[in-house]
Amino acid sequence: MADLEITPLNALHRELGAKMVPFAGYDMPVQYPMGVMKEHLHCRASAGLVDVSHMGQVILRAPGGYAEVARAIEALVPVDLLGLGVMRQRYGFFTNEDGGILDDLMLANRGDHMFVVVNAACKADDVAHMRAGLSGVEVEEVTDRALLALQGPAAEAVLAGLVPGVAEMRFMDVGIVGSEFADLWISRSGYTGEDGYEISVTEDQAEPLARALLAHEAVAPIGLGARDSLRLEAGLCLYGHDIDTTTSPVEASLNWAIQKVRRAGGDRAGGFPGAARILNELQTGAARARVGLRPEGRAPMRECTPLFASAEGGDPVGHVTSGAFGPTIEGPMSMGYVPADMATEGNELFGEVRGKRLPVRVAKLPFIPANFKR
Amino acid sequence: MKFTEEHEWLRDEDGVIVVGITEHASEQLGDVVFVELPEVGKQVTKDDEIVVIESVKAASDILAPIDGEIVEVNETLTDEPGKVNDDPQGDAWFFKMKPSEPSQMDDLMDEAAYKKYIG
Structure with missing residues (x-):
């Protein structure tokens, strides 16, 4: 190296x-x-x-x-x-x-x-x-x-x-x-x-x-x-x-x-x-959109987590591109790409974490209000 | 107290083994933000992945240190995962188990050996 x-x-x-x-x-x-x-x-x-x-x-x-x-x-x-x-x-x-x-x-x-x-x-x-x-x-x-x-x-x-x-x-x-x-x-x-x-x-x-x-x-x-x-x-x-x-x-x-x-x-x-x-x-x-995602549970959904439209079956409809725990919002947060018709705020999807599909909702970005001096 | 190479500690409380992670492990992990515990009653075999810990950095597993049955889990960690950083070798134990082969404890490190192991 x-x-x-x-x-x-x-x-x-x-x-x-x-x-x-x-x-x-x-x-x-x-x-x-x-x-x-x-x-x-x-x-x-x-x-x-x-x-x-x-x-x-x-x-x-x-x-x-x-x-x-x-x-x-x-x-x-x-x-x-x-x-x-x-x-x-x-x-x-x-x-x-x-x-x-x-x-x-x-x-x-x-x-x-x-x-x-x-x-x-x-x-x-x-x-x-x-x-x-x-x-x-x-x-x-x-x-x-x-x-x-x-x-x-x-x-x-x-x-x-x-x-x-x-x-x-x-x-x-x-x-x-x-x-x-x-x-x-x-x-x-x-x-x-x-x-x-x-x-x-x-x-x-x-x-x-x-x-x-x-x-x-x-x-x-x-x-x-x-x-x-x-x-x-x-x-x-x-x-x-x-x-x-x-x-x-x-x-x-x-x-x-x-x-x-x-x-x-x-x-x-x-x-x-x-x-x-x-x-x-x-x-x-566009056919897909980058959206904010808030997992419903506490488990973070990290980069590459596949996203599904339903709790069982079907192919992935998108994936997470960034995911972590948000210290200020005191919970997990992710961003990812989903089909445009699933990109509405509040829409429920499922992220597969360690083989389990966990509920996650499309959320508004930013997760915290910006604090700029305009 | 006994220690594993996976940085778990085990404390024998009248035949029930209390398991957590070491101070050293909690420092290496960084701030813990999520803990997923096993079900009470579950039969586990040494090296089964039974607990998931996520820190701000990454996800990792805790392996069953010995064979046995999970008899109690520390539910407070689900709501307050940060306790793992605050008191890893005290309040933030993960689970208690009833060993099926108590002699497996003999193969683990004592505190002096563990300290040498982590250098």
């Missing part, structure tokens, strides 16, 4: 007593001594600090500035990027010719250029995909910066104590801010359903910044374990599990991310890979 890469916070994770695991080619903390459940609850009640430096940070520049980059990348992403405001960020995904999803990402308008954040496991492919697909655009992978997520209701007060001006940012605003930790690239966003920030910091300032944040009583370090249960409660997709090359954005219930201007009848309709299928599904619906 190839050597694992490390983030600039690796020594700090070890000092904090983290249990380290290989994740997307990186040596990452899955949990700290507090444990997954308490880390999760702490983040929702106060604030959590997550090292997400394994994710890819990429700067896109063109002679024509942001507008030229936006026009080019709209050929790869079915999202309105020309219409994205200055210092604003938007969620999107790279699609393939079959209308499947190659990766999901965040895209930011930083005035004269675009900044994107992609998944760790996909970043090499994403960079190659952008280099091949964006003619006239310089694709610069940023490899000398860490990325920290500070999430939770106390995040604003904590970060505002170190970096002036961040309290005024709204959900999905981005900023480039000078600070005692050198220049920080901050977005008011995250992957937990909580208010909070993602902070790109130079690698030499990453540990001092992390230590300064952790010095606050309100802040606890959060591992990848709690990050996963937080994002699942928030109804957010994990690439490679809930979405992949076999799922279209409409099947994945991500219609909200495709603005009108890119849909049929819009000024810049289509023009991205898989547009024929995706535009058609936006109008007529």
